[in-house]
């Protein structure tokens with residue numbers, strides 16, 4: 001880091017240890033946040049490359065560059081990397097750590113050492129999962145869902161990969177514990193629950209999901225390991241077990257987990273949109289409440305992943321019905337964001353562009369989710385490229401774009417330097433275009449019956465697949481451009497000072513970059529997080 | 539606020555709870571020897587929940603904690619109950 | 633904690649409870665499977681349960697309840713500044729843990745000696761429900777046993793700190809959290825015991 005840009009007491013200049021150890025043993029939430037940022041975005045970029053390779057294979061029918069086994073291994077690796085190494089830990093780990101303690105006026109999280117441990121566990125889990133590629137029977141080929149019976153029978157090294165994910169789950173639990181405790185105990189004077197920034201609210205809801213759902217994943221994965229190592233037969237129909245119970249347990253975790261992915265993204269958007277509309281957020285209470293409602297309702301709907309599995313018809317009915325309930329709080333948020341924009345004085349800078357495209361892409365993905373959540377239509381598109389299109393829209397178009405919005409919004413504050421605006425906007429344009437070409441094609445393909453997880457397809461699907469692959473290149477070009485612009489800007493760009501966008505949350509009231517202890521003296525909060533007039537007066 | 543609690547639970551109370559727990563253990567063993575059919579599981583679970591309640595209230599001192607922790611415990615238990623209960627929408631009617 | 637400079641005992645306790653919830657849900661997954669399979673194989677579960685020695689199970693219940701009592705009294709002792717007595721009570725707790733594990737060890741080895749373990753020939757050739765029962769039994773008691781070991785280790789470390797402790801207030805928080813963990817181990821057993829040893 002360039003010393004010139006940083007004030008003397010900035011967290012970049014923390015004395016004590018030196019070199020790498022000053023980072024990987026630091027308990028400062030900002031440094032841990034950056035560790036998470038570097039590692040999760042690193043895995044994201046690796047995952048993008050894997051995705052591109054998958055798309056090249058699908059460019060033309062028949063074998064293009066790899067055999068079916070390799071394809072299986074690659075989409076598994078792509079899925080596991082994106083889900084467990086990027087998107088689940090990404091938002092809470094990186095921006096939750098960087099921003100949340102400052103937003104509530106605290107000097108750090110409640111348990112700084114556990115926080116560091118959580119990053120270490122995450123890295124250890126990632127390394128264990130990745131080492132499964134080179135050991136035992138080689139790269140797992142089950143898909144990121146590790147469905148039995150295949151995952152208990154395949155000769156590939158599922159055991160190790162699953163263990164890695166188990167360790168990462170531990171890390172998520174620690175983060176969740178830490179954040180809930182922090183938000184309860186370390187709010188500054190005057191920081192009432194009604195003044196909590198919406199990003200912090202969303203992290204609070206997320207943390208509860210992390211705590212209550214992740215243990216189910218842990219036990220499920222332990223059972224898969226036991227099944228492989230000891231032959232417990234608990235999921236083996238030949239021995240009296242029920243493979244559907246695996247699916248239940250897996251989705252009891254993994255459906256709430258998609259809210260771990262999306263809630264913090266929604267929170268970031270709720271913070272960004274008012275700032276760039278120069279207008280207090282519309283319906284603060286409803287947005288905060290809907291975060292909690294999504295977290296709660298999200299725990300009731302896991303069965304909608306199993307409509308075609310042979311589950312009882314009554315369960316299909318119940319879970320389908322409940323699924324529609326989750327749509328309500330999500331829609332509440334969308335309406336509130338749009339109402340915030342209404343009559344605001346909107347300034348279309350990079351963070352806002354990403355935020356606006358988040359709303360659009362998430363809505364497309366979310367509405368497609370209703371098609372999947374209605375049992376009658378799901379039967380037709382289950383396990384097709386439609387599903388792949390759907391979850392890329394919500395996870396990449398949703399959480400991914402929100403993550404990019406957050407990077408453009410918050411990172412200058414922490415680096416003290418800014419990226420260049422024009423390349424950021426061009427990169428955004430490329431990504432947005434490429435994204436839609438890529439995944440909309442996949443949705444249509446799915447509607448027309450192209451299944452997912454195949455390296456080959458019927459000739460009539462060729463045109464759209466070619467389009468999708470070209471789209472993936474445009475998208476990747478945009479991603480590359482965005483990262484180059486961000487990295488060069490944050491390291492060598494113009495100095496970034498003060499509060500150029502006029503944010504009213506506490507992180508904008510501290511020095512740039514923030515000092516190690518965040519606040520020189522404990523702040524006293526006198527106004528709400530989106531009260532721009534009160535914030536301007538200070 | 540909810541924080542600094544200074545209630546100390548005396549040795550006598552703790553011992554009394556322990557005796558109650560032992561009696562309840564004897565009771566579980568007892569009722570599961572009776573011919574109650576399907577109610578045996580129910581009976582065993584009810585007694586186990588009572589025992590669990592005693593452990594939580596006295597040994598884990600939940601009795602003297604504020605409402606916040608109790609609410610949280612309730613959330614956790616209800617969540618687990620939902621996970622188990624909703625699975626039975628499938629299992630019961632398959 | 634280090635940064636703020638002031639100790640927040642309630643935060644530590646809140647964090648611990650949140651962690652305990654994750655433990656409850658971890659075992660909850662196993663109880664979920666138990667419930668589902670009990671409904672499917674009631675007769676086989678009864679048969680399996682009868683093969684377990686309920687006397688040993690009862691003995692272990694008594695041992696764990698007693699250990700919990702000692703742990704709880706340990707907290708009371710430290711609150712009354714009787715750190716010597718606290719250490720003694722903790723040692724009693726750890727002793728109980730050892731007794732529990734010893735009994736478990738004999739139970740398991742007897743069962744394994746009879747060819748009853750996950751994937752064994754005997755279970756494979758027997759009724760499917762029985763194999764499910766014992767697989768669940770081994771998984772549940774195995775993971776529980778692991779928690780007993782971890783809990784005992786934790787309490788041992790804490791009792792050393794209490795024994796030589798200079799900052800009683802810090803140790804009290806530590807001890808309270810350690811015993812909370814221990815009570816959870818007891819709590820889980822309270823449910824394992826009737827479900828596996830007694831049901832039918």
Ligand code: HEM
Nearest residue numbers: 051052054055075079082087143144395396452453454472
């Ligand atoms: C340039 C970026 C990306 C490209 C080109 C891409 C492409 C693909 C392709 C071609 C598949 C396999 C479809 C199939 O045959 O079933 C796939 C699967 C998947 N992708 Fe992506 N993807 C990208 C980014 C992402 C992101 C950002 C995420 C999550 C945050 C993600 C999550 C997944 C998941 C979970 C799967 C499913 C893997 C499985 O079936 O087990 N992808 N992606």
